Amino acid sequence: MEPASLQGVLAFVQTVEAGSFTGAGRRLHVTKSAVGKAVAQLEQRLGVRLLNRTTRSLSPTSEGLGYYEACVRALSEIEAAxxxxxxxxxxxxGRLRVDVPLAFGRRCVAPVLFDISRQFPDLTIEISFNDRRVDLIEEGIDLAVRMGDLDDSLSLAARRIYAQRSAICAAPSYLEKHGRPRSIDDLASHSVIGYGRDGIVRPWSVRHADGHIEKFTPR
Structure with a gap:
């Protein structure tokens, strides 16, 4: 239904209930002439006269009365919806599909979602645990927890909820055998275990004492 048609329906219903264009205008917060014009245009589109007009009163025709009753039912359905x-x-x-990283999701996100599920029994939560970067729209995911850079942040609404910090660690036996690295550049000559996703090893962001950040990609 076009907006003009809906305006005509509202104007007609209010006119029947108020008994005049003036009363309908007060209810709709528009002028008397605007109501009369909307009803006239509605009659023209329908090809039938809906109101009997006299100098003193307005009353629905037999066709208008049937149309009024149908419109009231339809408007009631809209209001109920x-x-x-x-x-x-x-x-x-309803249903909420959530995608989370494997380890972080099981340890930190899942307990929160379980609590939410208990609070709202009408909400069904489906959780998928994986480190694969999924296409949220294509796979029908409603909510996802991401770690690191957001490749699809331009098309999706995102909010930072947590800052995860990591540390560079080594076993004492390894340091005794290979020596202690003194700089980020020294790491290139050491055996390093890095975190990868989709076949790509993620770079480390190392914050120095003076606050500047240096990137290092394990090889």
Whole structure:
């Protein structure tokens, strides 16, 4: 239905209930002439006269009365649908598909989601654990927890929820055999275990004492 048609329906219903264009205008916060014009345009589109007009009163024709009753039912359905959506906004329900990294998801995210599920029994949460970078839209994911740079951040709404810090560690026996690295450049000559995803090893961001950050990619 076009906006003009809906405006005509509202104007017609209010006119029947108020008994005049003036009363309908007060209800709709528009002028008397605007209501009369909207009803006239509605009659023209329908090809039927909906109102009997006299100098003193307005009353629906037989066709107009039937149309009025149908419109009231339709508007009631629309109002009920809006109320239903408002209730659902207050109480979470339906299905929520969440994608999280494997280790971090099991340790930190899953317990939170379990608590939410217990609080809202009408909400069904489906969790997938993996370190593969999935296409959220293609795979129907509603919410994802990402770690590191967001390659798809331009097309998705994102919010930082946690800052994870890591440390460079080595076993005492390894340092005794290979020596202690004194700089980031020294790491290139050492055996390093790095974190990879989708076949790509993620670079390390090393923060120095003076605050500047240096990147190092394990090989």
């Amino acid at each position: 809006q109320s239903l959506l408002a209730e659902r906004r207050l109480v979470p329900s």
